[in-house]
Amino acid sequence: MTKQTPSSAGLNRPQVRPTAEGWKQPMGPDGRPQLQFAQKPRVSQPPQHLADMTLAERSAKLKEMGLQAFRAKQLSVHYFQHYTTDPEQMTDLPAAQRQELAEAMFPTLLTEVKRLVTDNGDTIKFLWRLFDGSLVESVLMRYPGRVTLCVSSQCGCGMNCPFCATGQNGLTRNMSTAEILDQIVQANRVIAEGGLKGTGRKGVHDAERVTNIVFMGMGEPLANYKRVMNAVHRMIDEAPEGLGMSARGITVSTVGLVPAINKLAEEDIPITFALSLHAPDDELRDDLIPVNSRWKADAAIDAAYNYYQKTGRRVSIEYALIKDMNDHPWRAALLAKKLNARGRGWVHVNPIPLNPTPGSIWTSSEPEVMQEFLDILNDAGVPTTLRDTRGKEIDGACGQLAAAE
CATH class of the missing domain: 3.20.20.70 (Aldolase class I)
Structure with missing residues (x-):
């Protein structure tokens, strides 16, 4: 018997059909897999974080809280460049305000x-x-x-x-x-x-x-x-x-x-x-x-x-x-x-x-x-x-x- 080349072997290989293993695919009334484009209704989202906002929006939020707007830039540096949300590491911020600033801008x-x-x-x-x-x-x-x-x-x-x-x-x-x-x-x-x-x-x-x-x-x-x-x-x-x-x-x-x-x-x-x-x-x-x-x-x-x-x-x-x-x-x-x-x-x-x-x-x-x-x-x-x-x-x-x- 001659050995098959990959090409000739490929012609004789079976066709395996996709099927879910270990779980059951949700199917729609048409018998097709059900697609879900929108999240479940009324799902809550996480609290707003510094990274959700532009720099201008961060400054505006701090002003609304009665805090200095320029602190937004300092907080942004700590997060995006120093990779920290720990107020104890933010030594360029006033000690009395560090915790308040971190809690406001860095929810877990x-x-x-x-x-x-x-x-x-x-x-x-x-x-x-x-x-x-x-x-x-x-x-x-x-x-x-x-x-x-x-x-x-x-x-x-x-x-x-x-x-x-x-x-x-x-x-x-x-x-x-x-x-x-x-x-x-x-x-x-x-x-x-x-x-x-x-x-x-x-x-x-x-x-x-x-x-x-x-x-x-x-x-x-x-x-x-x-x-x-x-x-x-x-x-x-x-x-x-x-x-x-x-x-x-x-x-x-x-x-x-x-x-x-x-x-x-x-x-x-x-x-x-x-x-x-x-x-x-x-x-x-x-x-x-x-x-x-x-x-x-x-x-x-x-x-x-x-x-x-x-x-x-x-x-x-x-x-x-x-x-x-x-x-x-x-x-x-x-x-x-x-x-x-x-x-x-x-x-x-x-x-x-x-x-x-x-x-x-x-x-x-x-x-x-x-x-x-x-x-x-x-x-x-x-x-x-x-x-x-x-x-x-x-x-x-x-x-x-x-x-x-």
Whole structure:
């Protein structure tokens, strides 16, 4: 018997269909997975925090309280540059007013519940408890030359994707602007304290604060559009108004909310846009990404291409490679055909091996299958790079830790 090549083997591989494991997907009257775009009614939000406001709004609030408005700048420096909310460390403020100022501007937003660290120390996963008991996660990763933080934007998620741990309990509420930003500030504090290991380009820790943000944590960022964009503005605002980060280091990801993608293209902020596609054909994507029942794969790709045309920023296509489900050679060829039909040079594909789960249908493709998938896309002229995976040993996929708790 002759040995099959990967291509011929791919023709004979089975087609595994998406199905939720260990939980039951909520279904609507039409028999389709139920989508939840709005948070549950009358859900309370956290108290207003300094990071929810512009510098002018911070000054105005202090004036309303009978406090000096210029203290807003000092408080902003402490939070965004020194990463502290501890009044005892704010020695440039009058001792008699420190506690009052801190209580007014820094209500507790995120309380650390658990911290998991990889063996080499270059990846840390945080589990945070919010003011209402909700649990969210963020993941801090050091790479050569940069430090990336994967942030959450919602408590839970309403997109109801069968493979996602976050979506098991639906959407509880949107996170506030400050709750999103506090993930970064607390991560910066951990870095400043020496909590993140790993080395930079020249064998030294060459990035001593978060340089890159990816909105790929818990929740669908574009379903919390206003607060996410407020957070992005605060990330790129110059100090002390904000964190003074580069917009080009911020990536906003979506499963394909087409109207919001088009709105994002009009923002005139040079952030990176990523479309979590995971299948180029509607037959599979309808089940894999339920929002595809509203906006089909071609509509989502069109919106991604529109983002490129409006901004000149190359788009990323995220594609989780799942064994015998979406990793067939013909799907790689179809994806290449659809992307090239819109033009060349506008897109980069980032396949990523799914974190393997023993005995589950949701497991990573075989190495030779992944390589063939990449080769088909690259040979078709579509730049494609297998994305580095981090945090397998600490349940790195967002939602795993909160679900376990």
